[in-house]
Amino acid sequence: MIHLTIVHWLVLIFFLALFILLVVISKKETRRNVFWSMVFASFLVTTTAAVFSMFVLDKYTKKGKLLAIENHRILRSEEIVFKGRVQNVGKFEIGECRLTIKMINNPVESGKLSGSQIYQPSGFGDFFKSRKENKSRPNTVKREFIVAKYLEPNEVRPFTVRMHYPPYFSKTRLIYKLHCH
Incomplete structure (x- = not known):
């Protein structure tokens, strides 16, 4: 398991806020199928970016x-x-x-x-x-x-x-x- 520092938590909070912002923006879409596609795509992008950020932060904060x-x-x-x-x-x-x-x-x-x-x-x-x-x-x-x-x-x-x-x-x-x- 990864040992999280305060920098890790701040990055996780940033990506969670970004995901929520993308979901709020995608609520403007009236077609239900497109809305769920946008939410799923937002989830994939933010999760992938968060995981890679954790590995990069781990490499440079723990020496x-x-x-x-x-x-x-x-x-x-x-x-x-x-x-x-x-x-x-x-x-x-x-x-x-x-x-x-x-x-x-x-x-x-x-x-x-x-x-x-x-x-x-x-x-x-x-x-x-x-x-x-x-x-x-x-x-x-x-x-x-x-x-x-x-x-x-x-x-x-x-x-x-x-x-x-x-x-x-x-x-x-x-x-x-x-x-x-």
């Missing part, structure tokens, strides 16, 4: 920042632990921050690309294999974690998350993406 993140592997349980801090750098309260961690196994360097890494032959028999056999060793692992809820402006909150680390990964590249709303 989170990943301050520090470090990781270490636990070999016994084949896990990787991420510790860090997230800060609300905006002027409004944030409802929830999600951290997406993407691990890529041995990313290819541009000069060291071989043919077997680009093309892997397949045949007619591949259609009959189960999906588990085809994806037994994925080279990309992506997980999403909720790292903070209800962050006040300028508040910093620490977090710790764990995820499985595939034992066949080597020279792993980690990509972090923080999304707050």
Whole structure:
């Protein structure tokens, strides 16, 4: 669910007033079918504009920042632990921050690309294999974690998350993406 600020409420009130104004203007139409068509069109336009406005406002009013993140592997349980801090750098309260961690196994360097890494032959028999056999060793692992809820402006909150680390990964590249709303 979206966490609404005072700006969100003002925009919703604006679009509600616009819808009411359009309905009042369409009351001048004497034909009943045209009147209801105009009301329906007004509803669609104002609702669509309000929804897009909510997403745009959410993007620009709720800003989170990943301050520090470090990781270490636990070999016994084949896990990787991420510790860090997230800060609300905006002027409004944030409802929830999600951290997406993407691990890529041995990313290819541009000069060291071989043919077997680009093309892997397949045949007619591949259609009959189960999906588990085809994806037994994925080279990309992506997980999403909720790292903070209800962050006040300028508040910093620490977090710790764990995820499985595939034992066949080597020279792993980690990509972090923080999304707050």
